[in-house]
Amino acid sequence: MQLGMIGLGRMGGNMARRLMRGGHHCVVFDMNPENVHRLTADGAVGSSSVDDLISRLTTPRIVWVMVPAGDATEATVESLAERLSPEDIVIDGGNSYFKDDVRRAKALRARGIHYVDVGTSGGTWGLDRGYCLMIGGSEPVVNHLDPILRTLAPGRGDVARTTGREILQGTAEEGYLHCGSSGAGHFVKMVHNGVEYGLMQAYAEGFDIFRHANSDNLPEEMRYDLNLPDIAEVWRRGSVVGSWLLDLTAAALVENPDLSKFTGSVQDSGEGRWTVMAAVEEGVPAEVLSASLYTRFRSRQDHTFAEKVLSAMRYKFGGHVERSGP
Amino acid sequence: MQLGMIGLGRMGGNMARRLMRGGHHCVVFDMNPENVHRLTADGAVGSSSVDDLISRLTTPRIVWVMVPAGDATEATVESLAERLSPEDIVIDGGNSYFKDDVRRAKALRARGIHYVDVGTSGGTWGLDRGYCLMIGGSEPVVNHLDPILRTLAPGRGDVARTTGREILQGTAEEGYLHCGSSGAGHFVKMVHNGVEYGLMQAYAEGFDIFRHANSDNLPEEMRYDLNLPDIAEVWRRGSVVGSWLLDLTAAALVENPDLSKFTGSVQDSGEGRWTVMAAVEEGVPAEVLSASLYTRFRSRQDHTFAEKVLSAMRYKFGGHVERSGP
Amino acid sequence: MQLGMIGLGRMGGNMARRLMRGGHHCVVFDMNPENVHRLTADGAVGSSSVDDLISRLTTPRIVWVMVPAGDATEATVESLAERLSPEDIVIDGGNSYFKDDVRRAKALRARGIHYVDVGTSGGTWGLDRGYCLMIGGSEPVVNHLDPILRTLAPGRGDVARTTGREILQGTAEEGYLHCGSSGAGHFVKMVHNGVEYGLMQAYAEGFDIFRHANSDNLPEEMRYDLNLPDIAEVWRRGSVVGSWLLDLTAAALVENPDLSKFTGSVQDSGEGRWTVMAAVEEGVPAEVLSASLYTRFRSRQDHTFAEKVLSAMRYKFGGHVERSGP
């Protein structure tokens, strides 16, 4: 199929490449002409503006937007809304808030344009490994896009089949899934990232406990100087905690056992925050997902104001003066 | 009554003073002769060693130990065990672990010596305000100590009587309580401090949210530049969240509205840790008390190793490079 | 001053009474004529509809809306917006979301009508004790309302003055505070309730640990059969954890030491949820406030779906069959 790709960063560029490898035709645009140039070298048709990109697509057009969530995506979708024709399809493949999808889908529907939201997992590994796709939108439109989605997705690969799946149909085993109406794709992706934060934090706390198992204030015969890279590695085989994130942790620890190359200032993207908000809106207790988010907030500050409040109270009731160190 | 006080720091010194104000006789000892000197100036009988202190007490002796919990208390109690006579009473008024009380009480019982554990709250304010006392030990021994305990305790004061209390007996309204057998006093004090951590953290998080209510990344018409000292003050009157800790917070914020005098490195004493362990041993979910403890652990580090693990994973799966700042 | 009060439930009725006791004139309305009748018996001017209420007020009118937050408040404010005149003042004294205040204030401003948001703490005790008021809106309008606010507020009472307050001005010591522009009142009240959840949960966990201190699976010499009403009482005197919430806990435990009259199904109002969302929006870690909210979510379910997922995993990897009991 033919598809226009707007945004050729780490994600968009590789997705276009994977699509072309799969026999699809890509017309591409990026604010940075160098990114366009790199893709045309790989076989894409370049374009110099959104208008130019649109003019090179046959109707009904398919335009995949892969620019940063928030203002950039909003502006791109608005600009497409003004330029595209009824029956054209806009796909937001970024990390948008599902509530924005609902709003945008409604606005585009008023113009006869279809809107599809696709949550994408796979990171820099997706070009070869494929992208796990979580999709929201109306069924006929999503079905129409099936050849593209199937190419982007990982496929069954050598992942062992889930017992009981044999009798079921659907695309989940191929690594892409139509989750529901507009916003459903990004909703599922949002929670996916929330879960990801929780998984990461669970491993991180475990290795932190290992790291301090040799601490001076423990009884001498109960101190252990543990080999963290080896522990991560041994868990990769036969243990209950095996996962792709553990594989990455093992790789990182082999390279740099004390992780001294990292300061520990951890960003969070919107999804973790929105997941906590969704849990609160639904009335679902989400202790672990929240705690994982808060750890990241905390990691980017020298001290919280909350901690100063604690110190101030302690000074007031007990004359306690601050000391540092563990 | 006559009582020997070992340990004349911030707590022990003032407790001896409050006892003398109440008409009791104190024989005092401290490793630091200056502390002894200061108390004798206030009317106490000084002593130059534990042996000297013991020799100045009439039998059955009462010795109140008010030295740092852990090794110092252990050594003092052991040394008293070797020197005292049957029917003498050792009181551990420090912040000992209740399991140590159980062990020590048993060891002293073998020598016919009584052991009483007293958890004490009141901090630097206790001299005038009185000390809230939580007591563990055998009933006749605790009853024998009643005159001392009653003097140390705050008494009813002008605290409004709890409806329904009129028909009850006991000393709780006087601010001291025999909680149960050995260890019970420190057990109740331990949880008291665990609760204290939780209360402090609740206020601290609230003021942290206020402090950031003017943040740049909020919509402009929803930013508030709040007056924190005034908020703490207004809550002191008629609101559900009024408390002594809030009073202290209000006082601290009036002096130093941005709490710039504090770095936010917050110590924890043993009680918070033991409370979490007790909850785990009992199978009681204690989310808030644990979170309050962990905040303090975190406050004393630049970064946790856990955070480096998160950064390492993020780098591995998405090529994410660390950025700092909120 | 003259004031119209719409909504005469537990809060609105008593606020009108307190205002009348303070010499103000109240015109009142409630969907339930009985509530109106009760207030007229106490000296208010009754009215039979919003239109009727408006007609009985002299301009510029002051109308205090004290109906349930959400749809009821929205409808009432909208209906007032259509009926009132420029320079009239609408006060939302309920538990509205501060973002709704910002929106409503803007809408009313377009009609020349002033909007003031007031967060109110004090519950059923407010009639006598006064209401702690947190106020948002424009300064001249809030100043104009000062006589009313002062009457509703607790005043200084016998609460000890905060050291350092002598040289400061303002109304915080009187128990009411203009916090900032529209929404600021409900923002401060929102966090107030978030803090309240945290404080309550801290005590609750502490008493839960006490309650299980006698558990069979603890070593026999470390089991304590604690007297919870007495512990709550003793903490009321001289201890660091004293508070109004503790006073209430002590009263509840005296009446019903095992709290068997309560099932433990705990509601949450919007404020706890919004506080967590505000923390997330600001990037402030709020572990304790979140955990306190989640406890309430959890308390209203037999089992979460999350727990079933855990059981299903355990069954799959270890053949573990569910057992109940602690």
Added chain:
Amino acid sequence: MQLGMIGLGRMGGNMARRLMRGGHHCVVFDMNPENVHRLTADGAVGSSSVDDLISRLTTPRIVWVMVPAGDATEATVESLAERLSPEDIVIDGGNSYFKDDVRRAKALRARGIHYVDVGTSGGTWGLDRGYCLMIGGSEPVVNHLDPILRTLAPGRGDVARTTGREILQGTAEEGYLHCGSSGAGHFVKMVHNGVEYGLMQAYAEGFDIFRHANSDNLPEEMRYDLNLPDIAEVWRRGSVVGSWLLDLTAAALVENPDLSKFTGSVQDSGEGRWTVMAAVEEGVPAEVLSASLYTRFRSRQDHTFAEKVLSAMRYKFGGHVERSGP
């Protein structure tokens, strides 16, 4: 090699089978003669008592204890200590607390007997998949056991090699690891299970949010009726959250999409509790691991006493009567 196996339950029986498949000789004992019988049918030498088992082993003997942690393991190790000879080796392969290992190793060392602690992950899948082994003890003894450990472990299998591992030596890639001195094996296994709890809880919360995404109190256009089995399946391919636990979740959801076969009463074994205690002892914040443990505590109760305390306070300050339902 020849090895005695005491305890032929789900774990011990299959471990003996895997060892025999690997060419080792097993002498087996279990309190239940039927379990012994089943193993002899598979080629083991049966025995009728611990004494009988010992008499059938050539010195230096190797005895693997695979009975429930706690009293049963303690009794078995004690009984072996009395019966074995210097240079014999006792292996505790159960889920013992590492502090018990330290104590036991010391006691056995006094008799010249070696003690090795082995933490084992793999559950019911281990017979075919192999067991991930985490080992504590002195190096020469662990080296002596290498043939047995290698057979029990999964080996490299088809797990992709970690980049950077090529130049390293050691057994971690084979799925077994000598972690350090006595207790180190169970320490690493303990944290392994703590991490497992955290991973499980992260997925569980995510699916709980999905499960409630169709809730009545959400705006109608933002409700999603999600297909949970399909979501679990799609995440298995190309996504960041892929793991063996996710594989199991996908299998469980295919069989029983609403997990109605489970009540959600979730047991915890000692390891989760000890992990939290270890974190507290080390001063490491472990929010997620603690929250995961507390969820399980909570899951086994109708209501906590803490929740009753909250209800009691709410009743006291606001007259709030309990309602049930979400």
